[in-house]
Amino acid sequence: MMSKKLLKTTILTILLATLIFSMIPINVNASPTNYDVKLYFHKVSSVTLYGSTTTTTIMNTTSTGYFKSTNQTETVTCSNNDTYYTLATFYLYPKLAGSLTIPSQSALSIILYLSASSSISNATIKFSMFKVNSTDGTTTIIGVNYTNTGRSISTSVSSMTLAGPVIGSTTTIDANYYLKLVIEVMVDTEAPVDITLTYDTSSCPSRIDRLTVSDHIDITAINTYSGTVVQSDFHPTDTINLTATITDAFGGYDIASVVMYYLPYGHTTRVGNDTATLLSGTDTSYTVYYYDTYTHSSEEYTGIYWVPYVQVTDRSGNTITESGNKIGIYGPSGEEPTPPPEETPLFPELPEEIFGIPIAIFMITIMLLAICIIVAVYIVVASKGR
Secondary structure, three states, X not given: OOOHHHHHHHHHHHHXXXXXXXXXXXXXXXXXXXXXXXXXXXXXXXXXXXXXXXXXXXXXXXXXXXXXXXXXXXXXXEOOOOOOEEEEEEEEOOOOOOOEEEOOEOOOEEEEEEEEOOOEEEEEEEEEEEEEXXXXXXXEXXXXXXXXXXXXXXXXXXXXXEEOOEEOOOXXXXXXXXXXXXXXXXXXOOOOEEEEEEEOXXXXXXXXXXXXXXXXXXXXXXXXXXXXXXXXXXXXOOEEEEEEEEEEOOOHHHEEEEEXXXXXXXXXXXXXXXXXXXXXXXXXXXXXXXXXEEEOOOOOOOOEEEEEEEEEEEOOOOEEEEEOOOEEEOOOOOOOOOOOOOOOOOOOOEOOEEOOEEHHHHHHHHHHHHHHHHHHHHHHHHHHOO
C-alpha cells in the first residue's frame, strides 16, 4: 500500500510537472489587434460610386489639411410629426482598398454639429450603416439602427455626441466596397422645422468619432539595400537604403507618416530616425512602399549589429512598429561586427500541433489528466487507509 508520504511526494511531483509544462511557450496565432479610427464627413464635387449613382457627401480618415475653409451643410425639412426624414448620407470614399474586419462592438460614437430653424426639445436622431458593392450597388446592413431620443437642437450650431449603429457580430468587408452611413431625424410637436448638419471644417468636424477595426494596417516586409542590391553588412560610410512594404485597408491616403530608424545592439539611442518617403503606390492603393537612405559617417555604434525599425502612423493616430533582420556595421578599420549574444530560451518552443491536436488543447488535456490521476490515487489510498 502506498504510504501517505509517498502519496504526497507523487502529488507534488505531478503538480510541479504540470506547472512547468504550462510555462513552456506555445506557438499559436496571435489575436487580432483592434484599432479605433475616425471617419470625417466631407463635401466634394460629384463622384461616381457605381453605375450612374453619384454622391457629393463622403467620409474618410482625412481631417486637418483637408477641411474646407467654409462650413458645408445638409438641411432637411421635417414637415410632419412622427416621421423620419433623411438628413444626410455619407459614403466611405475612396472605397476600401483591401478587406476590412469590423469586430462586434457597442454603438459607434458619432459627433454631429446640428442646428434648427426653431429650437427643438424632443428630436429623435437615428443612424444605420451598410456595406455597398461598388460593382452593382448591392447594399447590406451591417450596423443595427440606433435611436437617440429626447434630443434638444437650438437655432445656433452646437456639437452633439450621439450613439451610432451597433455592430452585432464581427464582419469582414471585402475590398472595393463602400461603407454607407445614413442619418435620419424625426421631430415630435415642433414640425414643420428645418434641421441642418454642419461639417467639413476644423470648427465643425462632424464625424464618426470611433469605429473599431481589426488590423487594418500592417508592415509586411522590411529590407535593406546597397543601391538596388539586397545587403546585410555595411561599412560605416556606406549608404543604407531601407524599404518597407505597408498595407492599409483604407488605402495609401490613410498613412499619415512613416519613420525609419535603427537600434544598435546594446543601445537604446535611435540611429537615423528619419521620415520616410513614398516610393510607389497611390492614395487608393492597398499596398504602398516607403524608403529612406541613411549614411552613418561616424565611428560611433560601429563594429556591431543594428536592427532596422519601421514605425507607421495612420490618420487616426494609431501606430504600429515592426523590426527587420539585423544588419552588421563594420568597425572603422574594417573589423567584423561583433555578433550579438544569442538568447537561449528556458524551454524549447513547441509546435502548433501534436498528433494533429492543437497544442493548447493537448496541454490542457494533459493537465486535466494529471489532476484526474491525483484525485484517483488519493481516493484509492484514502479508502485503504480506513
